[in-house]
Amino acid sequence: MDGLTAIGVGITLGLSAIATALAESSIGSAAIGAMAEKEELFGKGLVLTVIPETIVIFGFVIALLMIMGV
Amino acid sequence: MSHAVKGGHGHKPVKTQVSKITVAGPLKEASRALSALASAGIFHPEEGKVTDRGLELEGMEDLADRIVKLKSLVELIGPFFKGRRVPKHQTLPLKDLKQKADQLLIKADEHVISLLEKEKQLNRDLEALKEDLQVMTNLNQDIDLGVLKSRNVFMAAGKMPTDAVKKLKEDLVAHLPEHVMISGFWDEGWSYAFIGVILGNSDKLKQMLDEHKWLGIHIPKASGKISEIADILKAQIRATEKVIHQARSQLVDAVASLYPNLVAVLEMLENYYRVVELAKYARQTKYAFFLEGWVPKSQKVALLKLMQKTDGVVVKEPEFDPEDAPVFIQHNKVSKPFYSVLSLVGPPKEGKFDPTPTLALTFPLFFGMMVGDVGYGVLITLMALLLKDQMNALFKSLLGKEFGDFSKVLLISGITSIIFGFLFGEVFGNLAHGLLRPILFDRLEGIVPLMVSSAVIGVVHLNFGLLIKFFQELAHSATHAILGVGSWFLLQGVVVLLALGQTTPGLVLLTISVIFMGKFEGIQGVLEIPGFVSNVFSYMRLAAIGLASAGIALAMNVLASMAGAVAGILVLILGHSLNLVLAILDPFIQSTRLHLVEFGGKFYTPARRHYTPFSISNKFTGGEMIWMD
Structure with missing residues (x-):
């Protein structure tokens, strides 16, 4: 793997992780707000909060493809 | 009362298992009817009808106040009541119950609270005596403390860092030569001292002490030689401990006679209060009350019989939309x-499939595949077995x-994690590298087969979901199921054809499936x-x-292999504990x-x-509730 690919892999994974983090932070704080009103919403909040994790999974898959030189 | 009702299974769509009922009757019978409903534990009151002003039951006032008082009393004296069973009590009529609660509160105040206070005071005295004894035990001189306490002497008692004692002593010798100082070891890094100077030098001494990080301590009351005071204190401690022991057994006896009545009366009051809560769902006119709710179909007859016992109460079964009914499902043990x-x-909606039994297979499979480590799997299994209640x-x-x-x-998922651990050859990562060979492949080296197998599992699981959707739709419309849901399967066939290089049939099939999808699943389906x-x-x-x-x-x-033996073990324990929590x-x-x-x-x-049926607690009590004479 050359240097530029390595930087590309880093940017792909890093940016997709940041995107997930940003999305999860808004959903998470909204979920906590909802929970404060209605405690039994914890489960639903948890499921909704992890939804944007797919973004970083995409990043991970693309990064792997880049490493393998596809 | 048991309420075993057969519910939906994974193989069949969920069917409504409850009936809607309305209970109406004369207002004066409301408390009896509502008590019976609450006691039966099978009635689910209709939500969305709760307001601050529901039905008001006669005699409900002052219930909450008594409950709060009794509850705090039970919490206070509960720890002194151990290992004994509380016999079942017959529920008292509300009027008698209130009286009984008041009597118990007075009795508790007179007999138990006073003993509790006495014990607390004795413990405080004991602590003070022990502190005095500590002060008297470690001093370096056995002088008469009375000298320091005489009228013309100012005495300071305090502690300071041990390394400051020598400097203080030097300063005293230099600036206040007429002084008495005795000191001793307090605890790690700290010493303490008694210092006496003539009254006129008190300010000078205080100023000096401030410069030496001096912290004042309690001055023992006793006078006389220090060793004699210590002996007296020891005797006092022994005597106080004896009194505390006696007071404790008196307290335990008093609690033993009071506590069973107390918890039973509390439960009765709480049960009456539950009826007040149920009444919030009801409506009232000038002479009648009205309550809507749900019962399992199999319990309907029992409920009708129960309501027949109450004069003038009528039970009706109105029509209802099955989608509006609360869902009651029972599953098998696994x-x-x-x-x-x-x-x-x-819960799954009326007419839809309940996929719970399939979850019993795929949830542990996914969990195990993600953990995939014999070590973590064993720990998760052990935790699920040994810390069952806590988890x-x-x-x-x-x-x-x-x-x-x-x-x-977690137990089943722990076992699947062990199985996947053997497949991937992992025990706490690569700890057993060389000893345990992977049956399938090493995850860190076989990233491609791991990704491919994840995707294959995904395709199979998603198709299984589509298949359930297909059968769900089949119950309503065969055309919709075959052409609408079926177009999803066709689309996957397109991918296979294109991958095999069959472009023309692939594109034809693609066009057909998109048309069907657009027609039956709507534009939303195409976008999906x-x-x-x-x-x-x-x-x-x-x-x-x-x-x-x-x-x-x-x-x-x-990391552990880079650190020394002790630090390495520490890194292993801490690191793998953290990873176990994540695992x-x-x-x-996910x-x-x-x-x-x-x-x-x-x-x-x-x-x-x-x-969710409305119920009351029958742990310590039984029998009917009687609201009025």
């Missing part, structure tokens, strides 16, 4: 704990009552095509989470998500609510 995962979004309580408090048996899910691809990608988290877990374990092992939390969340979002998204429609 699949029941897995229902907790579905309960996060709600159940933790999950229940965080995620709701459906998670009360979640340790079983890229969503299906992203769903498949989403299953790659099975590989990604597993790789992260294996990566952390490897990193901890490398429970993340696979749980497996739940795959089931609820990707898999469930294909067919699952949650209902608005569970069937």
Whole structure:
């Protein structure tokens, strides 16, 4: 793997992780707000909060493809 | 009363298991009817009708006040009542119950609270005596303390860092030569001292002490030689301990006679209050009351009989929309704990499939694939077995009552983690490298087969979801099921054809399936095509989470091998403990998500609510509630 690919892999994974983090932070704080009103919403909040994790999974898959030189 | 009702299964659509009923009757019979409903424990009152002003029951005033008082009393004296059973009490009529509660409160005040206060005071005295004794025991001179306490002497008692004592002594010799100082060891790094100077030099001494980080301590009251005072204190401590022991046994006796009545009366009051809460769902006119709710179909006759016992009360069964009914489902022993995962979004809707039994298979499979380590698997299994109650309580408090048996899910998931651990050849990462050869492949070296197998699992699981949707639709419309849902299968056939290089038949099939999808699933269905691809990608988290877990374990092992023997073991324990917590939390969340979002998204429609019957507690009491004479 050359240097530029390595930087590309880093940017792909890093940016997709940041995107997930940003999305999860808004959903998470909204979920906590909802929970404060209605405690039994914890489960639903948890499921909704992890939804944007797919973004970083995409990043991970693309990064792997880049490493393998596809 | 038992309320066993057969519910929906994974193989059949969920059918309404409850009936809607309305109970109406004369206002004067309301308390009797509502008490009977609450006691039966099978009636689910209709939500959305609760207001601050429901039905007002005669005699309900002052109930809450007495409950709060009794509850705090039970909490206060409960620890002194151990290992004895509370006999069952007959429920008292409300009027007598209130009197009884007041009597108990007075009795508790007179007999138990005073003893509690006495014991507390004695313990405080004992602590003070022990502190005095500590002060008297370690001093370096055995002088008469009375000298320091005489009228013309100013005495200071305090502690300071041990290394400051010598400097203080030097300063005293230099600036206040006429002084008496005795000192001793207090505890680690600290010493204490008594210093006496003539009264006129008190300010000078105080100023000097401030410069030496001096902290004042309690000055023992006794006078006389220090060794004699210590002997007296020891005798006083022994005597006080004896009195405390006597006071404790008096207290335990008093609690033993009071506590059973107290908890029983509290339970009765709380049960009456539960009826007040049920009454909030009811409506009243000038002379009548009216309450709507749900009962399991199999319990309807029992409820009708129960209401017949109350004069003038009429029970009707109005028509209702099955979609509006609360869902009551029972599962078999194996699949029941897995229902907790579905309960996060709600029970399955009327006419839809309940996928709980399939979860019993796929949830532990996904969990095990993500953990994939014999070491962590064994620890998770052991935790689920040995800390069963604690884990159940933790999950229940965080995620709701459906998670009360979640340790079983963890137990099965722990076992699948062990199996996958053998397949991937992992024991706490690469700790058993060379000893345990992977049956399939090493995850960190076989990333491609791991990703491919995750995607294949995803395709199979999603198609299973589509298949459930197909049968769900088949019950309503065969055309819609075959052409609408079937177009999803056709589309996957297109991918296979294109991959095999069959471009023309592939494109023809693609056009047909998009047309069918547009017609039967709407434009939304067509737009969901890229969503299906992203769903498949989403299953790659099975590989990604597993790789992260294996990566952390490897990193901890490398770190440990770089550190010394002791530090290495510490790094191993701390690092793998952290990874174990992640190995429970993340696979749980991710497996739940795959089931609820990707898999469930294909067919699952949650209902608005569970069937939750209104009930009272019968732990210490039994019998009917009587509101009025």
